[in-house]
Amino acid sequence: MNDSIDATGQVGVPDLLGVPEAAALLRVGLTFAYESTARFIATGSNDEIPAIKVGRLTRVPRVALERFMGVPITWPIPVVAMPAVRPSESVGSGVSSSRAAGPRRRPRPAPPQSAPRLFES
Template identity: 45%
Template sequence: MPRRRPLDSSGPTSTPPDLLTVAETAAVLRCGMTFVYESIHRYLATGDPGEVPGRKVGRSLRVPRVGLERYIGAAITWPIVDHPIIDSGPNVVDTDDVSAADPRPARHPRRTSPHRPATPRLFED
């Protein structure tokens, strides 16, 4: 099983940041980022306490830690580990996978028809 580096490697007793990103919020809630974005937009439009309490910070959306803890009714455990959203980010180091995937698609064999002779190849393989 691949080992993943946690988002915050300062230790399991560290406290979460005051403002969480949408990806971090989705990881805490164990849901998708689309749900978090939609819920924050509904919260901003209506102020409904049943939605994720987000704020606009410049052009970004952030979720206050205190508001998120109130939303879920419990304290947030930090750091966040073993979640597909957090684990797929660019800062994740997968220490077990050392092979690079070939970006070229697999080559399919040439199809030949019994009614027509195969076209001769220009170059040798």
């Protein structure tokens, strides 16, 4: 990708963005962004994230994304930290857990002290 250099000599916004970068700018999930770009490529709808195919890669042209958003893109993309919500803290659970969420696993059985001898001579 080509990075444009502005008058101050700093690297600007690239001409083609990846779908994850476009998703971060729009603050949408990756699944939605990939589905929206695929729908744009298939239909050309103005309601979808504009994208082109470059070989097997899907790229979002900066100019088309700026037109879609209605504002110019600043670079680097600001990272917004999303608070982590554990299932035990979700609305309506009413029960808190000190364990990290995940499947419960049974402890492994202890290995035998000595292997049984099947064929003794």
